[in-house]
Amino acid sequence: MPTATAAKHEPANPPNLSAISLRGLTKVWSDGRRAVDELSVEVPRGKVVGFIGPNGSGKTTTFRMLLGLVHPTSGTAEVLGESISRPRAYLPRVGSVVETPALYPNLTGTQNLKVLCRLGGWNQSRIRELIDAAEIDADTTTKVGTYSLGNRQRLAIAAALLADPELLLLDEPGNGLDPIGTRDLRRFLRNLAAEGKTVFLSSHQLGELEQVCDAVVMIQRGRLLFEGPLEALLESGSRLVAVAERSDDHDAVVRIGLEAGHRAVEHSGRVWIDAPPGFEAELNRRCMEADVTLVELVRHRKDLESLFVEIADNHGKVQRG
Amino acid sequence: MAVFAALSTLSRFRLAAFASRLASRRQLLGQGSVVDGAGQAAGGGAGVRGRGLAQAADLIDRLAEPAGWLTGFTASGRFIGFVALVVFAMSVGQEYRLGTLRSLLVVEPRRLQLLGGKLLALASLLAAAICVGMIAALLVAVLSAGSVPIPTRAWASSAPDAAAIFVNVWAAAVTWGVIGSLLAVAFRGNAPAIGVGLVYGLLGEPILATVVGQITVEGVALWLPSRALATLASGGSADMGFTTVLAVAVGYAVAATVGLAALVRRSDVTV
Numbered sequence: 303m304p305t306a307t308a309a310k311h312e313p314a315n316p317p318n319l320s321a322i323s324l325r326g327l328t329k330v331w332s333d334g335r336r337a338v339d340e341l342s343v344e345v346p347r348g349k350v351v352g353f354i355g356p357n358g359s360g361k362t363t364t365f366r367m368l369l370g371l372v373h374p375t376s377g378t379a380e381v382l383g384e385s386i387s388r389p390r391a392y393l394p395r396v397g398s399v400v401e402t403p404a405l406y407p408n409l410t411g412t413q414n415l416k417v418l419c420r421l422g423g424w425n426q427s428r429i430r431e432l433i434d435a436a437e438i439d440a441d442t443t444t445k446v447g448t449y450s451l452g453n454r455q456r457l458a459i460a461a462a463l464l465a466d467p468e469l470l471l472l473d474e475p476g477n478g479l480d481p482i483g484t485r486d487l488r489r490f491l492r493n494l495a496a497e498g499k500t501v502f503l504s505s506h507q508l509g510e511l512e513q514v515c516d517a518v519v520m521i522q523r524g525r526l527l528f529e530g531p532l533e534a535l536l537e538s539g540s541r542l543v544a545v546a547e548r549s550d551d552h553d554a555v556v557r558i559g560l561e562a563g564h565r566a567v568e569h570s571g572r573v574w575i576d577a578p579p580g581f582e583a584e585l586n587r588r589c590m591e592a593d594v595t596l597v598e599l600v601r602h603r604k605d606l607e608s609l610f611v612e613i614a615d616n617h618g619k620v621q622r623g
Numbered sequence: 624m625a626v627f628a629a630l631s632t633l634s635r636f637r638l639a640a641f642a643s644r645l646a647s648r649r650q651l652l653g654q655g656s657v658v659d660g661a662g663q664a665a666g667g668g669a670g671v672r673g674r675g676l677a678q679a680a681d682l683i684d685r686l687a688e689p690a691g692w693l694t695g696f697t698a699s700g701r702f703i704g705f706v707a708l709v710v711f712a713m714s715v716g717q718e719y720r721l722g723t724l725r726s727l728l729v730v731e732p733r734r735l736q737l738l739g740g741k742l743l744a745l746a747s748l749l750a751a752a753i754c755v756g757m758i759a760a761l762l763v764a765v766l767s768a769g770s771v772p773i774p775t776r777a778w779a780s781s782a783p784d785a786a787a788i789f790v791n792v793w794a795a796a797v798t799w800g801v802i803g804s805l806l807a808v809a810f811r812g813n814a815p816a817i818g819v820g821l822v823y824g825l826l827g828e829p830i831l832a833t834v835v836g837q838i839t840v841e842g843v844a845l846w847l848p849s850r851a852l853a854t855l856a857s858g859g860s861a862d863m864g865f866t867t868v869l870a871v872a873v874g875y876a877v878a879a880t881v882g883l884a885a886l887v888r889r890s891d892v893t894v
Contacts, residue, residue: 366893369728371725371728371729371892372891373889373891389732390732390733393729393730396729398729401722404721405721405723405726406721406723407721418727418730422730461726
């Protein structure tokens with residue numbers, strides 16, 4: 303289980319290397335509800351960063367503040383080095399998909415993209431290329447109102463790429479995609495990061511995020527729970543699992559774990575020890591000294607979903623990886 | 624709008640034609656001129672007939688004026704205003720209903736620029752529609768003039784009057800359009816904006832005018848938006864001169880524009 307400490311430390315990425323930098327960002331709605339509460343986060347450039355939180359945790363509100371759609375109550379933020387109070391300075395380099403795809407149903411897919419190109423002053427020659435890359439299997443000369451949710455989502459992603467942005471803000475981009483589409487999206491996001499682009503995406507499909515993200519930001523009720531490399535999170539939640547040759551020796555293994563200052567318990571024929579990486583060698587040595595032979599010693603990592611539920615249930619002591 | 628303008632014009636020519644035939648029959652029967660008939664207040668029935676014929680005679684005189692062919696068109700100024708309110712409210716409101724506003728603002732974050740462009744496009748569309756309406760009115764007037772003994776020579780010199788009518792009708796309609804846009808932004812959708820706008824224009828203001836007229840001075844009702852803008856579209860009236868009604872309409876336009884700009888600039892886009 304991840305340790306619950308509110309560690310203060312230098313940010314992993316100095317602000318000038320961050321694609322997104324939030325400092326105490328807060329949004330209180332007119333009914334008094336705090337959607338985002340003193341959120342301070344650094345999103346590094348050139349990485350795929352997952353933005354995780356339960357429904358109503360403030361993810362979409364955060365995206366909207368970064369896109370200049372919602373005015374923050376307090377705090378500051380910078381996107382690509384520019385303050386969010388001057389969205390025109392950075393939005394031309396940002397692509398986004400926020401919530402459900404917002405398209406004109408009585409226009410065709412191609413026409414929807416042309417509207418945005420004309421408004422942004424972009425070259426319309428990329429439209430065909432993006433439609434092909436998004437693998438929209440609907441006829442793009444038919445009205446968007448006839449598209450499936452998956453095709454509308456693909457079209458929205460294509461629209462987000464029209465300006466060849468440096469940063470992509472994607473809110474539930476996999477919504478409506480079939481497994482093949484999800485796999486393609488995963489590959490697509492990794493390719494973007496390989497090109498040096500930054501992707502900041504939220505999703506409830508934590509299994510998918512685990513495969514694609516370099517780092518995660520975890521929030522609940524608008525407050526930060528965890529921020530840091532995904533590997534660090536997964537490692538921090540890992541446990542040692544030991545199996546002795548003789549089941550009678552499991553009590554000894556538990557005692558060794560407790561004496562070393564770790565939580566240890568026997569369960570289902572195994573000994574589970576909440577110890578950080580590196581304890582394996584010491585455990586092995588102490589077991590040998592105690593004449594206990596271990597037949598299995600592995601590190602069990604929880605998946606992102608389990609970790610998220612655990613951290614959220616722990617009522618959010620801030621952790622930084 | 625072209626169809627309505629044509630029908631409105633046609634109705635006036637038909638009315639004029641009827642009045643003209645009636646007047647001719649009365650003269651043949653030795654019952655005096657149309658105007659004389661109006662002056663005889665011998666009884667309720669003859670008085671009412673007289674007033675009706677006087678109004679018809681007045682209509683015939685107006686149709687003979689240089690901009691006579693636009694008489695029907697200017698009378699439909701209020702309807703054109705309501706059409707403008709609906710069109711503007713629908714266009715602005717649908718951006719909230721579909722959520723496309725957020726897509727547009729991410730591409731063009733200068734909200735006032737985006738709003739200004741949209742209003743300009745709608746105002747241009749309105750101008751084109753009014754032009755088409757006026758052309759339809761002209762065609763119907765030319766075709767209908769033969770059925771009524773109305774001298775149409777003055778129509779050839781109607782360009783300045785037509786231009787003035789175009790500007791008046793367009794200005795009144797654009798003001799209604801901005802009000803419709805303000806309602807659409809305030810309600811974040813087109814349906815409630817159209818509902819509130821039309822209910823006020825068709826029902827609310829007449830009721831309000833009656834109440835206000837009874838509580839205060841009768842003429843105050845002329846200053847209410849629907850009455851004032853209809854008067855502007857008609858180029859002024861005996862109750863309110865053109866300069867005064869123009870000032871009132873400009874006041875409504877400025878207030879609606881400032882309110883709309885403030886709302887657009889400050890509101891959070893949560894659609």
